[in-house]
Amino acid sequence: MxxxxxxxxxxxxxxxxxxxxxxxxxxxxxxxxxxxxxxxxTAEGGTSGGPPLPTTEPSDLPPPRAGDARSDTAVVIMVDCSGSMDYPPTKMRNAREATAAAIDTVRDGVSFAVVAGTHKATEIYPGNGGTAVADVHTRAEAREALRRLEAGGGTAIGTWLRLADRLLSSAGAAVRHGILLTDGRNEHEEPEQLSAALEACAGRFTCDARGVGTDWEVKEVTRIASALLGSADIVADPDGLSADFTRMMENAMGKEVxxxxxxxxxxxxxxxxxxxxxxxxxxxxxxxxxxxxxxxxxxxxxxxxxxxxxxxxxxxxxxxxxxxxxxxxxxxxxxxxxxxxxxxxxxxxxxxxxxxxxMIATTSINAQVAHYTGQAELAQAIQQGLELRKAGDEGGATAKLGRAVQLASASGNADTAKLLSKVVDVVDAATGTVRLKAKVADADEMTLETRSTKTVRVKK
The missing domain is CATH 2.60.40.3670 (Immunoglobulin-like)
Known part of the structure; x- marks a missing residue:
């Protein structure tokens, strides 16, 4: 080393x-x-220091306030504002509150913007084709601008990502991050358009993606996060959005390289x-x-x-x-x-x-290699088992999910074992003997699928 x-x-x-x-x-x-x-x-709650960075289009940016010290980080929050966000109406309210909580977590000097996503992408704040530099004044302005987040229209996530890319590029920051929230499927653009947007944005910024409720497509959200090297997760209860958005933003603020x-x-x-x-x-x-x-x-x-x-x-x-x-x-x-x-x-x-x-030396499997080989197999077994369950292949689903239970138990992956127990009745975890549950809540199945790739470290 x-x-x-x-x-x-x-x-x-x-x-x-x-x-x-x-x-x-x-x-x-x-x-x-x-x-x-x-x-x-970078200190918690401070700036990363250094002189303000140049931007690609200085005329598009708000004039700096006295004492501004722009950090080398920029973040854009993309909020789904499609019509489905109004069912129930509390979902849109929770999204506004979560975005406000995330804005409050943005560190002084960080460049940031908020995008409303429907069948098109609209910059809600600062609204000048660029980003704002976070301080007590701009954060207050951004929270006030969130009143303009209203549900209506369709869903075209590729357009949201492309706008986020333009805004992040305008900031001139090295660390560029997006936070994306959706509650539905990407129904108002062709799959090829989302693919092209992901290809265009890959390597330009990272992005955490969240699905709220249970009417969105797991593979769609995880694909976005995977392509942009971010995290994917479900927030089944919209009341949990603020806490989740705050954690995501705190994580983004901790990125330095x-x-x-x-x-x-x-x-x-x-x-x-x-x-x-x-x-x-x-x-x-x-x-x-x-x-x-x-x-x-x-x-x-x-x-x-x-x-x-x-x-x-x-x-x-x-x-x-x-x-x-x-x-x-x-x-x-x-x-x-x-x-x-x-x-x-x-x-x-x-x-x-x-x-x-x-023979002893050559047949000994390194503990880390063995552990992570099992964790990769665990993720694959869960995904295959859920696919077989959806296809009506109960025997195949039982075998795959049983193997997943066995691997989770052996590796000490308690979180995944708990999620599996909501989809199958565990008879014997050590042997992987399980029975499929007759009824499974959509949120439980989607949570297991979304979090199937989460692993645990090797026990020291």
Whole structure:
């Protein structure tokens, strides 16, 4: 492990957990890369300091107030204002209150804006094609502007995302984040339009997505969050929106480093089979590789605050004889330059392969690798089980959800086990013996599906 942090900057470390010993002829090397970011200079409730950043269109921005110190963070809140938000009317009121709570959590100096989303996107605040700089005055103005959030119209989420992208770009901030709330399906634009919007926005900002109530599509919301490297969740009871929005905004305010990638180098003859984030959630990054020079590729990880994440890397190496060893890969955390130029290495770790005839060494599975392999299987079993249940395949659903119960129990994933117990009656968790419940509340099924990728860390 190596750490290359500059003084005053958040410190990154990369730790490699693996069993490097392989039997003769074996080719697959598995490793867990634990990345931890700690420290940094942003204080809670303060600004990140430094001079105000330039914007792409200065004339579109409100004049700075005395004492303004613009931070390197910008956030846009996208609120569903389609007609369904008026059923019941308390839903729209809860959304206004939640947005107000989130605005109150925006740190001084952060650039922010609010967008009303229907079949089109409308900037509610500040309303000048740019963002406002948070202080006591702009937060009060924004709360007053929330009165203009009224339900009516359709749902075209791609337009919301594109407007958020324009607003975030105008702020000139390095850390760019969106918060999106919807209560229904994306029915007023073609699927291809949402896909194009997600492709256009990927890598430009991160976004947390929330579904309120039970009339929205889980795969739609999780797809948005996945593409934009954010979190997805359900708020089944609209009364819980304010608390959830506050937590999301607090998390966004804690991000200090943007555009961090996991760079994997492999020697000649070796190749990456897959790369998955496995904690705090399962996210397959394999298909998001961008080439980064000879035998190296970059995998996006988004923005970082003080946190730790785990990645499962699988490398296929050339077969070798007993006694040989090789560097199977090098994992580096790299900060990408906004202009695509110089990149800064934040931390680094090495993945090794050693061929031996020691049966005990080669058959021992590393605890971290085994744990996260099970967590990834757990997420897949839940998703497949729920799909089979919807399709009417009770036998297949029982088998998959039973396996999920078994994996959740064995790994100590108590939260997922509790969610599973609302969909199946558990006869024996250790063996995965379950019975499907005859009736399951929509909220319980959607919560299990939405949170199926949440994992627990390895027990130390």
């Amino acid at each position: 190596a750490n290359f942090a500059k003084p005053g900057a958040p410190r990154f470390s990369a730790d490699i957990y693996q069993n490097e010993f392989l039997p003769e002829g074996a080719r697959e090397v598995n490793a867990i890369v634990t990345v931890t970011s700690s420290g940094g200079g 943007a555009d961090v990638v996991l760079r994997l180098w492999t020697p000649r003859g070796a190749e990456i089979k897959f790369v998955k984030q496995v904690a705090p959630t399962v996210e397959d990054l394999t298909g998001r590789r961008t080439e980064a020079g000879p035998r190296a590729g970059d995998y996006p990880t988004g923005s970082w605050g003080a946190e730790s994440r785990d990645y499962h890397v699988c490398v296929e190496v050339p077969a070798a004889e007993v006694g040989q060893e090789m560097l199977a890969g090098r994992a580096s955390l790299v900060l990408s330059d906004p202009d695509g130029g110089i990149r800064e290495t934040l931390a680094q770790g090495l993945i090794r392969a050693v061929w031996t005839d020691d």
